[in-house]
Amino acid sequence: MNKINISEKFGLFSEEWTPKILAESNGQLVKIAKGTGELVWHIHENEDELFIVFKGQLTLQLRNGDVVLNAGEMYVVPKGVEHCPTAEPDTHFMMVEPSSTEHTGEHQSEVTVSSEKQEWI
């Protein structure tokens, strides 16, 4: 593989809440996404989900409180914990999660991007 420049990769797409895959490591995928506003409440029953924010502000709403992440901050949503990401305009973030992880967990909606449709960039 070639090295990956993360900010260059963010420059290659504009869709929001549509994860793009950068790399695979030990069965987990490194993805980046942009977001504005609210995604949807969902649960990943079997997968922890690591978030790192690169730009803007990503709030991980949990049922027992919000985790507000600014650029340079990270958080792991443990498996089985219901969450709903919300983002300030043009927020950029990275996720590391198993390749089996569904975008919006058990909750399928019009915003869901199935794993098969998540592209490598």
Added chain:
Amino acid sequence: MNKINISEKFGLFSEEWTPKILAESNGQLVKIAKGTGELVWHIHENEDELFIVFKGQLTLQLRNGDVVLNAGEMYVVPKGVEHCPTAEPDTHFMMVEPSSTEHTGEHQSEVTVSSEKQEWI
């Protein structure tokens, strides 16, 4: 868990080539480290190793060429690929790797920090 501010965590230690653990996710550990100069050639037979550079320049020497990573760049060293990290002074980087990954692979030396001695911060 609380959210993690990555640059604050880099401010908590000064040792070089001594990974500090920030988080666990799906059996993998998120670690940060500082480095200057050369570590040692080694192989992780069973684990891919993801590197993301936050400051400075980290060169992953491979037997078939160097991968030079500046801040904002990442690379996955595949399992079984011999490598030797070298770094410009005060380089800061993150690694994501299984908890089973030994610091310098099969190569034990005076610079090796065993998994049991890698601290959470």
